[in-house]
Amino acid sequence: MNENNLNEAPKKEEPRVPKAIRQIVSEKGAENERIVAAAATDMNEACQYADGFIVLTEKHLFVFAAESESREPRNFKGYLSIKDMERERDFDWKCTVFENDSIKKLKIEPQVAISLLIMEDENGIERVACVFSNLHRRKMHKFVREFDRLPGREEKFPEGEEGAPGKEKHKLPIGGHGPGGPRGFGGHGGPGGPENEEDEYCPICGMMYPNKDRKVCPRCIDRKTIFVRTFKYFARYKALMALMVLMYLLVALLNLVWPYLNGTVLYDYVLTKNEDFLLSVGIKNGDFVLALFFVILTMFMARLMGQLLTILQGVFTARIVSRVVCDMKKDIFNVMGKLSISFFKSRQTGSLMTRVLSDAERVAGFFIDQVPYIFIHAFTLITTFAVMFKINWKMALVALVLEPIAFIFSFYIRPRFWNAFGKRHRAERSINSQVNDNLTGARVVKAFGQEENEENRFVGTNKRLKDAEMSIVGLENYNTLVFSFAHGGAGILIWALGAFFILGRHTMALGVLITFTGYVSQLDGPMRFASWIFRAWADSMNAAQRMFEIIDAVPEVTEAENPVPLEKVEGSIELKNVTFGYEVNRPVLKNINLTIPAGSMLGIVGRSGAGKTTLVNLISRMYDPEEGSILIDGIDIKELAFRDLRRNVAMVSQETYIFMGTVEENIAYANSSATKQEIIRAAKLASAHEFIMRLPDGYNTVVGASGRELSGGERQRISIARAILADPKILILDEATASVDTETERAIQTSINYLVKGRTTISIAHRLSTLRDADFLCVLDNGEITERGTHEELKDLKGTYFKLMELQTKALALRE
Amino acid sequence: MEEKEFDLEQMEKETEEMLRINMLTPENAKFTRTAGGFVSLETGGEKYPRVQVVRMFPFTDPGHFISIRTTEERSKEIGIIEDMSSLDADTRKMLEEQLNLRYFTPVITKIINVKDEYGYAYFDVMTDRGECRFTIHMGGSDVVHLTETRIIISDLDENRFEIPDVTKLSATERKKIDLFL
Numbered sequence: 001m002n003e004n005n006l007n008e009a010p011k012k013e014e015p016r017v018p019k020a021i022r023q024i025v026s027e028k029g030a031e032n033e034r035i036v037a038a039a040a041t042d043m044n045e046a047c048q049y050a051d052g053f054i055v056l057t058e059k060h061l062f063v064f065a066a067e068s069e070s071r072e073p074r075n076f077k078g079y080l081s082i083k084d085m086e087r088e089r090d091f092d093w094k095c096t097v098f099e100n101d102s103i104k105k106l107k108i109e110p111q112v113a114i115s116l117l118i119m120e121d122e123n124g125i126e127r128v129a130c131v132f133s134n135l136h137r138r139k140m141h142k143f144v145r146e147f148d149r150l151p152g153r154e155e156k157f158p159e160g161e162e163g164a165p166g167k168e169k170h171k172l173p174i175g176g177h178g179p180g181g182p183r184g185f186g187g188h189g190g191p192g193g194p195e196n197e198e199d200e201y202c203p204i205c206g207m208m209y210p211n212k213d214r215k216v217c218p219r220c221i222d223r224k225t226i227f228v229r230t231f232k233y234f235a236r237y238k239a240l241m242a243l244m245v246l247m248y249l250l251v252a253l254l255n256l257v258w259p260y261l262n263g264t265v266l267y268d269y270v271l272t273k274n275e276d277f278l279l280s281v282g283i284k285n286g287d288f289v290l291a292l293f294f295v296i297l298t299m300f301m302a303r304l305m306g307q308l309l310t311i312l313q314g315v316f317t318a319r320i321v322s323r324v325v326c327d328m329k330k331d332i333f334n335v336m337g338k339l340s341i342s343f344f345k346s347r348q349t350g351s352l353m354t355r356v357l358s359d360a361e362r363v364a365g366f367f368i369d370q371v372p373y374i375f376i377h378a379f380t381l382i383t384t385f386a387v388m389f390k391i392n393w394k395m396a397l398v399a400l401v402l403e404p405i406a407f408i409f410s411f412y413i414r415p416r417f418w419n420a421f422g423k424r425h426r427a428e429r430s431i432n433s434q435v436n437d438n439l440t441g442a443r444v445v446k447a448f449g450q451e452e453n454e455e456n457r458f459v460g461t462n463k464r465l466k467d468a469e470m471s472i473v474g475l476e477n478y479n480t481l482v483f484s485f486a487h488g489g490a491g492i493l494i495w496a497l498g499a500f501f502i503l504g505r506h507t508m509a510l511g512v513l514i515t516f517t518g519y520v521s522q523l524d525g526p527m528r529f530a531s532w533i534f535r536a537w538a539d540s541m542n543a544a545q546r547m548f549e550i551i552d553a554v555p556e557v558t559e560a561e562n563p564v565p566l567e568k569v570e571g572s573i574e575l576k577n578v579t580f581g582y583e584v585n586r587p588v589l590k591n592i593n594l595t596i597p598a599g600s601m602l603g604i605v606g607r608s609g610a611g612k613t614t615l616v617n618l619i620s621r622m623y624d625p626e627e628g629s630i631l632i633d634g635i636d637i638k639e640l641a642f643r644d645l646r647r648n649v650a651m652v653s654q655e656t657y658i659f660m661g662t663v664e665e666n667i668a669y670a671n672s673s674a675t676k677q678e679i680i681r682a683a684k685l686a687s688a689h690e691f692i693m694r695l696p697d698g699y700n701t702v703v704g705a706s707g708r709e710l711s712g713g714e715r716q717r718i719s720i721a722r723a724i725l726a727d728p729k730i731l732i733l734d735e736a737t738a739s740v741d742t743e744t745e746r747a748i749q750t751s752i753n754y755l756v757k758g759r760t761t762i763s764i765a766h767r768l769s770t771l772r773d774a775d776f777l778c779v780l781d782n783g784e785i786t787e788r789g790t791h792e793e794l795k796d797l798k799g800t801y802f803k804l805m806e807l808q809t810k811a812l813a814l815r816e
Numbered sequence: 817m818e819e820k821e822f823d824l825e826q827m828e829k830e831t832e833e834m835l836r837i838n839m840l841t842p843e844n845a846k847f848t849r850t851a852g853g854f855v856s857l858e859t860g861g862e863k864y865p866r867v868q869v870v871r872m873f874p875f876t877d878p879g880h881f882i883s884i885r886t887t888e889e890r891s892k893e894i895g896i897i898e899d900m901s902s903l904d905a906d907t908r909k910m911l912e913e914q915l916n917l918r919y920f921t922p923v924i925t926k927i928i929n930v931k932d933e934y935g936y937a938y939f940d941v942m943t944d945r946g947e948c949r950f951t952i953h954m955g956g957s958d959v960v961h962l963t964e965t966r967i968i969i970s971d972l973d974e975n976r977f978e979i980p981d982v983t984k985l986s987a988t989e990r991k992k993i994d995l996f997l
Contacts, residue, residue, distance in 0.1 A: 664873065676873065676881055680896075681837065693870060693883055693893065700875040702960050 033057035037146035039139040043131040061098040066091035247313035248376040259518025267511030328360035340556040359543040366540030377526035402490040406483040410531040417538040427465035483531040563641035570598040571729040571760035577628035590783040601761040603774030610780045650728035654735040656715040660704035670726035686721035687747040733763040838895035869914040921976045927989040959996040
């Protein structure tokens with residue numbers, strides 16, 4: 001007992017459970033047992049929402065169920081906050097206790113939208129332990145894993161023939177490879193390692209993140225932070241920005257002088273022949289013609305200067321905008337490149353394209369067309385009012401009264417703009433996706449004569465975009481209307497009041513009134529701007545938020561911080577207890593153990609969907625396994641730098657991709673320093689040389705998106721040549737010869753035979769003939785390796801492989 | 817069983833053939849002019865009455881890696897001349913004639929006018945072979961940038977015109993083709 005405690009000195013933290021639950025667990029006789037795992041459940045067997053809990057201690061399993069159905073609203077992801085999880089539940093818990101040793105097996109059985117935890121006892125009788133919604137699925141899977149890892153379970157209830165691996169599993173973390181043990185486990189959590197629960201909740205509002213790998217809470221996403229972050233893009237061009245603002249200020253100053261020249265000076269001083277004024281500016285002899293000339297010249301110069309400054313400012317603006325937009329697009333594109341495959345699978349291409357292309361421009365547009373004006377207009381507004389108050393405070397007050405109405409109103413309708421912009425974005429996104437779909441799938445559409453249907457489909461999306469635009473325009477009009485009313489009203493009031501002062505009271509000169517109305521119209525810009533700014537703000541921040549969503553995305557597969565250098569690769573591959581699934585509930589690969597000695601060739605056969613491609617995707621680290629590890633030369637691939645890994649593992653897959661560029665560039669894609677001779681040799685080896693030479697420009701022929709179209713087989717051969725030139729230690733052929741004719745296949749086959757020498761090769765094929773040179777084969781079925789051995793061994797086994805062989809020989813016989 | 821053996825042997829032979837890069841040198845290959853103005857080749861004991869002369873890297877390395885091929889439609893490679901300058905002057909001239917024929921591309925020296933209308937661009941240019949007027953499709957990829965400055969233009973019938981260096985054109989000419997740069 002003591003020893004046991006000592007062993008557990010750096011004890012794992014107990015999972016958090018409500019106090020009431022912990023108390024019952026202790027009362028029921030497990031006070032000395034450590035809680036190994038716990039998970040909440042939210043349903044009962046009658047398919048009602050009801051709280052529950054399941055606790056695993058070293059010896060016992062406790063299932064708690066609330067006595068009655070819960071009447072509270074259920075919070076699922078998006079509403080669920082950490083408070084929900086921490087809340088002490090004072091239900092009348094009904095508790096059932098099981099001895100762990102009486103349970104033969106725990107398993108999760110997914111239903112369509114909920115899951116059952118099923119418990120099988122020693123007599124093989126299965127019963128429902130608890131029922132839970134998908135919200136708890138991940139936790140529950142962890143729970144089951146913890147259960148399976150309990151010491152002693154493997155000996156007592158060995159699973160099938162796989163008894164031994166359990167031991168290996170425990171050895172794994174302390175095994176001699178990988179200095180410092182496994183690290184960089186991405187978001188999946190290492191085997192057994194407790195995940196930090198708080199990490200899944202937003203620290204501000206306590207809500208659970210919609211995506212645990214992207215720690216951004218959509219509720220708390222701070223629009224001000226977005227603003228500041230966007231502003232940083234402009235901060236790089238401080239000098240240009242300063243110049244631009246200076247231009248704006250100068251223009252504003254000139255505008256301020258204008259009404260004074262145009263009104264007071266022209267009408268009241270010069271045209272009324274005010275001698276004092278002349279003297280004050282230094283013109284003698286009452287030469288009013290000269291004065292008039294000077295005034296007009298000054299006015300002309302002021303206008304000219306204003307125009308020049310505006311043009312200059314436009315030039316600066318254009319410079320800054322294009323640079324900032326370029327920077328933003330670069331950032332988005334870079335991040336997209338780093339993201340894992342799964343990111344692209346979960347999003348529409350159209351949506352991503354919109355983000356790269358138009359969002360950056362929207363964001364930058366705001367900062368250039370609006371932000372500088374905030375200062376300018378504020379400056380104009382304040383100075384203009386100051387001047388107006390100085391000239392005639394009564395009239396200034398009148399002018400001031402109506403203006404705030406427009407401002408307040410536009411502030412008030414701001415959320416409606418935000419929504420309208422979001423709606424437009426979604427409409428744009430779907431229209432982009434659809435056009436993209438239709439253009440890339442033009443052949444299918446035509447082949448099935450679906451042009452009309454597609455047209456109708458487009459009409460719908462197009463209308464949605466139109467409606468969204470219309471609602472924005474509607475809001476804008478609304479806004480303009482209120483603004484015009486307020487501003488126009490103010491103008492009329494000023495004129496009326498001015499007329500009253502001049503005609504009725506004789507307390508004001510005409511020039512003053514003209515100056516004054518000049519200033520009022522000077523307010524036009526700032527006021528219009530004020531009514532506009534909230535709309536622009538909403539538009540820009542809406543786009544910025546989407547942009548940052550991408551920039552902040554965290555790749556699921558992350559590179560180790562201090563990768564283990566991999567210089568000379570032998571090429572041995574080992575898969576240890578690898579389990580992986582694209583969705584939590586549905587493992588595609590189950591506990592795969594496989595060793596491929598360096599330099600040998602492994603053939604994988606199996607039905608479609610058996611997990612063959614997934615297996616090789618894991619080896620080239622497109623995804624990380626959920627459990628277990630993959631070792632190359634004894635080093636966990638998570639410890640390796642992406643560069644080292646990708647350099648040594650090349651894949652020729654069923655999806656070939658030809659980049660835009662010449663044939664030469666395409667072959668040399670992975671090895672740009674290759675000589676021409678090497679390129680020709682690789683092409684020869686891949687049986688690509690002959691068809692390349694039949695192209696008009698030989699190796700300089702431009703292929704890919706905008707170039708010459710290649711057939712499936714030709715593309716395949718180019719990608720084989722690419723792999724050959726990459727000269728990897730580990731070569732993965734995933735149906736490499738699937739889209740070529742039999743003759744070419746044989747040609748490629750011979751070159752592959754040459755190629756595999758001195759390399760570790762994994763070859764996936766439907767046609768068994770492709771695999772006749774494999775050193776050993778394995779049959780993958782339903783995510784498990786069901787048969788393994790050499791060709792002869794498998795033939796004698798008379799299992800799946802034998803059956804496949806029989807089938808294919810018969811098919812071959814039919815053909816001949 | 818016997819058949820399989822045969823098969824393997826056959827395949828081995830094919831592989832050998834496939835992987836071999838047969839370099840042609842003045843020592844092992846003798847080119848002669850034919851009566852029809854073509855070139856015939858005698859190499860490795862075989863005589864080819866007429867051969868095709870094809871560049872592997874017509875744009876990036878026109879003087880090296882010349883593939884000598886049979887003339888049928890699915891032509892086979894007879895061998896490769898790695899470096900044209902290693903040949904004697906006479907042979908080189910003979911082969912170059914063939915190459916010039918194959919890779920005929922007028923070089924655009926002056927752009928007189930370019931007009932684009934309804935998806936087509938109408939070119940009026942001066943080339944080293946005289947003035948040419950041709951039309952290209954705007955939507956496609958008829959203007960190929962070999963490098964930053966070198967352009968190949970293919971017209972509707974895939975006739976080719978080359979601008980070896982756009983920076984050598986005058987500013988006004990560049991403006992006319994700005995759309996394609």
